[in-house]
Amino acid sequence: MNLDQIIDSIYLLPEASKHVLKERIVEVNYPKKYLLLRADKVETNIYFIKKGIVRAFARQGAHEITFWFGKEGDTIISMKSYVDNQKGYENIELLEDCELYELKAAHLQKLFLEQIDLANWGRKFAEQELIKTEELFIARQFKTALERYKELLAEHSDIIQRVALGHIASYLGITQVSLSRIRAEIS
Template sequence: MNINDIINSIYKLPSTSLDTLTHLISEVKYPKHFHLFRENRKESKSYFLKKGIVRAYAHKDDKEVTFWLGQEGDFIFPLQTLFVGLGEYANVELLENCILYEIDLERLQNLYLNDIHIANWGRKYAEYACIKSEKLFISRQFKTSLERYQELINEYPDITQRVQLGTIASYLGISQVNLSRIRAQIR
């Protein structure tokens, strides 16, 4: 995905603001299993995902619990670091070899202060992230595991070819055995 398309999918920027923002972005490549963010560490970069798939996970009772998946076009943002200056509460791991667009957080913060359009773009992204988090929370609270799986497949049609089933089960909050039963039920 083109960086201009990713940025404008969040909030369409005037060309001068878009040029200012993209001037500070560089393309980087990292291998599968590379960690962009680590728990309890303050981060200095944000990323837009050009190609690949990632997950956010945390540790609970000696298990890894996946609670977010990102794919092409998604923004990978260290919210704890950016908004409250704390270390991150989760790890972000690449599940495939990835191509990303990288931007320094300090530079991005300066753009928020100096360009109202970029500040509004950041606010729109924060609103989008809040709504997505709320939908995920509601889904976990009120939907069956079958309904959650069907939602996941609708959002990520090729996820079962790209992500291990154990990671998908963790994301859905179910066991891998339960996931296998759900998949057999759908076929």
């Protein structure tokens, strides 16, 4: 997904403001299995996925709990670092070789002070991230693993093809054996 599409999907900016924002963004590449963000660290960058897929996870004892997948067009951010300049709780692992757009949070914060259009873009960005978080929370609290799997199939079927079943099972909060049963039931 190209940078203009990603920026426009958040909020339509005047061309001059978009140009100023794009001047602060650089393209970076990282290999599969690279740990892009680390828990217990203040993260200073925001990433937009041009190509590839990632997962967010947290460690609970000896286990890794996957709670989010990101793919082309999605944003990778530690909201706790972005909003409060505090250590985040999530790790972000690249599940494929990834092409990313990188933006320093400090540059973005400075742009917010300089241009109201960019401040509005940032507000819309934060609102969209809040809605995504709310949807994940509600799904975890009120939907069964079967319902969440069907939703994943309906809305992000490519994730099923691109992500290891162990990560999908973790995301659904079930074992791989239970995931196999769900998949058999649907077939």
